[in-house]
Amino acid sequence: TNITAIAGDGSHGLPDQAPFDRIIVTAAAEDPPGPLLAQLREGGIMVLPVGQSDTVQSLIRVTRKPHGYDYDELRPVRFVPLVEGLAQD
Template sequence: MSQHPEDDSEALAERKMRFLFHLRSHGVTDPRVLAAMERIDRGEFVRGHFEDRAYDDTPLPIQCGQTISQPSVVGLMTQALNPAPRDKVLEIGTGSGYQAAVLSGLCRRVYTVERHRPLVSEAEALFQRLRLSNITVRLADGSYGLPEQAPFDRIIVTAAAEDPPGPLLAQLKIGGIMVVPVGQSDAVQTLIRVNRTDTGFEYHELRQVRFVPLVEGLGAG
């Protein structure tokens, strides 16, 4: 730490400015999404050994063998989800809580499901500290969604499934959007946007990604 706090704050401000520039240069152009990502400090969600890399555009390890996604992918997924201010959003895979926190500024309510109890506890404490009161965290098997709160205007999945999970498709409103990475866990995955219409589902491939696999059941601990 510098002996001159103003130097540290200037350096941090510059890193955050570069962070936003990097997002724009990687295709995150929606002003609402950029504003939400500017409001939510990724540094709050990266602790310990990797905290000095909080503003790098890279995924980083967190507890329970999970990762915090790279910011440009969070931005692109949020942009593809296109949440509206009155929407109710379901997130599968709370992880660090960063994606849910970004979404909280863009919609009415976020329900986020996590299978690892330590991550649920940490995320709840962090949301409370940041006064993000429109996020509800549930310890549950995300592959089944959250049927008691369905249907949802938007669903975002932050772990890769072999196919868009049927229970999640069923919990999506007509006119709703789901964004999900699809593919084998040890191979290339594709980010898919699913639009539910009156007659079925439309699938759009967005880009190649790499996520941890969507696993059934609750995690240990």
């Protein structure tokens, strides 16, 4: 009852519903998307794969601190790429 599914470009997040305590991204970006970082609450955590889509990527944890972000590399992974644009129904 506390989940809403929305089809769209996930790299933009949901600014109208931010800030978030947790964000999980299940497609690889070359860098953490700025709009998603901005939507994390202080103390919030985002977990996402980063790296090129044709190589091994790194699963990272980003924690928003009062004066920036902490990045922790968790493990090597392989995910599909995060592609800009609207989702197709």
